[in-house]
Amino acid sequence: MAGWNLEPAYAALADDFGSLEAVFALQGEQVTQDPLSEVIRVERGGVNYYVKRYVGAGKGLRRYLGRPRVKSEWQNLKRFAKWGIPTAEVVAWGLERKGMAYDRGAMITRELPCTEDLSALAERNDPCLSDPAWVDKISRQLAEYTRTMHDQRFTHNDLKWRNLLVDRQRVLYLIDCPNGAFWRGFWLKYRITKDLACLDKVAKYHLSATQRLRFYLQYRQRPRLSASDKQRIRHVVKFFEGRE
Numbered sequence: 001m002a003g004w005n006l007e008p009a010y011a012a013l014a015d016d017f018g019s020l021e022a023v024f025a026l027q028g029e030q031v032t033q034d035p036l037s038e039v040i041r042v043e044r045g046g047v048n049y050y051v052k053r054y055v056g057a058g059k060g061l062r063r064y065l066g067r068p069r070v071k072s073e074w075q076n077l078k079r080f081a082k083w084g085i086p087t088a089e090v091v092a093w094g095l096e097r098k099g100m101a102y103d104r105g106a107m108i109t110r111e112l113p114c115t116e117d118l119s120a121l122a123e124r125n126d127p128c129l130s131d132p133a134w135v136d137k138i139s140r141q142l143a144e145y146t147r148t149m150h151d152q153r154f155t156h157n158d159l160k161w162r163n164l165l166v167d168r169q170r171v172l173y174l175i176d177c178p179n180g181a182f183w184r185g186f187w188l189k190y191r192i193t194k195d196l197a198c199l200d201k202v203a204k205y206h207l208s209a210t211q212r213l214r215f216y217l218q219y220r221q222r223p224r225l226s227a228s229d230k231q232r233i234r235h236v237v238k239f240f241e242g243r244e
Contacts, residue, residue: 004094013044017092023106026051036069041111048111049091055104068095069178070105076177077109083152085145086173088112112175114168118161122206129206134170139211141172143218146195149180155191156180159198193232197239 004020006013016022028042028051037054054070074093081087088109095105118138121129128134142164149156156163157179165173183191196216203212213225220229 003096004092006092007090010091013091016042016044017049017108020094020096020104020106023051023092023108024053024104048113050088050109050111051106052108053104053106054095068102068105070095070107072180073176073178074107076180077175079152079154079180080174080177083148085148086171088173088175112165112167112173115165115173118164118166119202120162121166122161122202125206132211135207135211136214137170138166138172139215140218142199143215145172145174146199147219147221150192150195152182153184153188154180154182155188155195156198157191157194159195161199161202193235193239196232196236200236201240 004018004023006018010017016026026040026042028040031039031041031050033039037052039050039052042049042051052070052073054068070093074090077087077090081089088111090107091110092108093106096103146156146159156174156177158176159174163174163176165175167173181191196219199215200212203215216229216233217223217225222229225233
């Protein structure tokens with residue numbers, strides 16, 4: 001049994017994007033590949049699209065239990081859009097089951113033009129990371145979007161610089177969130193700390209202590225740290241100790 005959806009605005013691309021069979025027959029430039037999935041880039045009408053195809057949910061019980069990874073991906077990107085967090089537009093999505101077992105699935109997103117991920121900027125020590133105005137604008141956006149997620153009791157769970165895109169107008173986008181989920185209680189606090197620690201893991205090498213603290217205050221929407229803030233910051237700083 002297959003379920004497939006194509007946004008009405010892209011009905012003209014139905015020959016290529018209109019069914020799971022057509023999507024798995026597409027050929028394009030390979031971007032990534034692993035045992036369970038691949039991403040290819042295709043161009044239609046002068047626009048690039050990223051086609052992510054999953055050929056499995058994992059071994060054993062993973063084929064029967066829980067949400068398939070591809071379903072989490074499209075649901076979470078749609079959540080971001082609903083919450084006002086800039087992200088890649090989901091053009092088409094769906095999956096197929098054989099009996100009770102997940103078989104395959106896919107998601108197509110429209111390219112965010114003229115964007116680059118923050119990890120690429122960090123790797124080459126891009127001058128923009130030394131521009132206080134540039135850093136402040138990106139920091140404020142990131143603080144707002146992170147707070148928005150966490151206020152919903154939702155955490156990204158892979159909030160790394162490589163999953164943060166920025167364009168030439170200094171607009172920030174959050175992408176690639178298959179592991180994002182809702183939590184409560186202790187686990188919510190732990191996952192929030194992990195999100196913040198993932199961000200700081202690279203930030204500590206490229207931003208000043210003042211800039212990192214300013215981000216946290218922007219995230220908390222307060223002028224100074226409380227006792228609980230100081231405790232969380234200690235946990236954030238130590239989160240990846242011994243694992244880098």
